[in-house]
Amino acid sequence: MERIKTDILVIGAGSGGLSVAAGASQMGADVVLLEGHKMGGDCLNFGCVPSKALIASAKAAYGQAHASQYGVADVTPQVDYAAAKDHVHDVIAQIAPVDSQERFEGFGVRVIREYGRFISPTEVQAGDHIITARRVVIATGSRPFVPPIPGLDEVPYETNETIFDLRERPDHLLIVGGGPIGLEMAQAHIRLGSKVTVIEGAKALGKDDPELAAIVLDSLRAEGVEIAEDAQAEQITGKAGAIRIETADGRTFTGTHLLMAVGRKSNTEKLDLDKAGIKTTKTGIKVDDRLRTTNRKVYAIGDVAGGLQFTHVAGYHAGVIIRSMLFGLPSKAKTSHIPWATYTDPELAQIGLTEAEAKKKHGPAMDVARFEYHHNDRAIAERKTKGLIKVMVLKGRPVGASIVGHQAGELINLWALAIANNLKMSQISAMVAPYPTIGEINKRAAGAYFTPRLFDNPKVKRVVRFIQRWIP
Known part of the structure; x- marks a missing residue:
């Protein structure tokens, strides 16, 4: 049995765990990474990457069968389902080196391909190794929840x-x-x-x-x-x-x-958390706003922490705890600036409060700016006019955005930037978007917020008429 002492022990080589391991090791910390299954975790092997690759195959097939609107004859696509799956696995294979054991060993991380379990509040066993670390990060992710339906x-x-x-x-x-x-x-x-x-x-x-x-x-x-x-x-x-x-x-x-x-279920069963004094909830490991567990030397990030279950949340969590673990800086996780998207056609994206949530929380003080895709010239040119955007605005600042339509997952990025940095709608409106782009929809939504304040405001019209009389 080998005993190892390290600065940071990361359990799980999914998105969050890899981000912690890479960041901490490259900034000088001694890091050990445990992974008992596949490097890259669920997102690379079973989730975000393969699903988007299969969606791309399906989009190509759909495009062949619906081309006549562009002046190209419709054809019945000849779908080779197995070949589509070959495409999926080729995409995984192209991305896999970024998450590989060899790459992380190149960063100076010691990678042990074993599951880890706590044997005390300060020790984790992985195969023939017992590891003691100054800080432990649990990033074991989640798996499909299969309900106990009879039969x-x-x-x-x-x-x-x-x-x-x-x-x-x-x-x-x-x-x-x-x-x-x-x-x-x-x-x-x-x-x-x-x-x-x-x-x-x-x-x-x-x-x-x-x-x-x-x-x-x-x-x-x-x-x-x-x-x-x-x-x-x-x-x-x-x-x-x-x-x-x-x-x-x-x-x-x-x-x-x-x-x-x-749905999903957090992966906690193999960890023997009770031996480390770590409590759980119905959705995962109990953490505070700094992502610390009930064992103050142990953090939990990503899906296993029981909150929003998205790959980008795990990456965000990694940044939060790196600031705390490496630099001793106060760093807290929040969710108000976290976007998500569903990659159907049309796409569906959300950040912050929905219209119903915003009205419930802020009442009449909250405004909703809307803009329909069918008023966007690029959407018209590409026959992608189904969709709309809503922006929930409180005292001139966005507190939520909901988008359905072509490239909604891309459009939500601007609102993620705005909400994360507490920007004003006037700053979004000041942006100049190239014409014609789908991205103009965001600017036009900001314009829709100001339209009643400028064009339907009698005071503004009186001021303009007064000034026009006196300007030579």
Whole structure:
């Protein structure tokens, strides 16, 4: 048994853990990194990267079948599902070296390919190693949550950890869960030639602005995706190629394949947290606003911390704790400036408060600026006019933005910048955007906030008329 002493021990080589390891080691700290599975974690291997690659294949197929609006003949795409999966794995392979063991060893990180578990408040065992560190960072991420639906354990099913290895196209894919993962995979598969049924126990995209979510759901239904809401799965039966789902209200759905996409569960079971005095909650490890656990020498970041479960949040958390661990600076995590996006077509993006949340919190003091995609010239040129933006504004500053439409995930970046830096709407309005771009939508939303204050204001008109009389 080898005993190791280090400055920082990182458990988990996903987005957050790798960010901590790279940053800390390059700034002079002694770092040990533990990973018992794949370098790069869920995002690279089973999540963000493969899903966006499959969505790209589906987009190409859809484009061939809907080209006539651009003066190009529609054709029936010849989809090779296995080749699309080859594309997915090629994308993973191209990105993998950035997250590789060799690269991090080049930074001076000692990488041990074993799972870690606490054996005391100050010690972690990983294989034949016992590690003592000044600070420990738990970055073990999350995995698909599979609910205990009667019969499910006797039926073959996919999760995001297995579906990207599926080589034969499903004839009819049943998806339990109408959140971002479920709907992204639904649209990808309908475009690649499968029939798709989404079964959601409550409301699909229920965490997003309902007006904007409805635009996405209408688009998916128009493409042929069946979306059943308020359909709580109560019984699952069948076998490979013939699966049946019964819901609490008596509806039944049948298909050839099943994807479970009902949420995520934090990876804490292998850590023996009780031996370190670390408490958990229903969603993950209990942390304070500095991301410290109930063991003050141990931090938890990313999905395992039980908050927003996005790759970019894990990276943000890494920056927060690096400032604290390496420099002793007060550094707290917040969520008001964290954006997220769902990569359906049209895309759906959000940051800060939704319209309903803002009205509930701020009442009549809150304004909503709106701008529709169909007024944007680039959107018209590209036939991408479905969508709108809402910006929630309090005393001249944005406190939230909701966008549905072409490149919504790109457009939200500006509002992330604005909210993170407490910018004013006047500063957004002062931006000059190149014409014609989709990005003009952001500037026009800012303009929509000022329109009633300038053009519909009798005082402004009186001042202008007065000045015009006296200026020579």
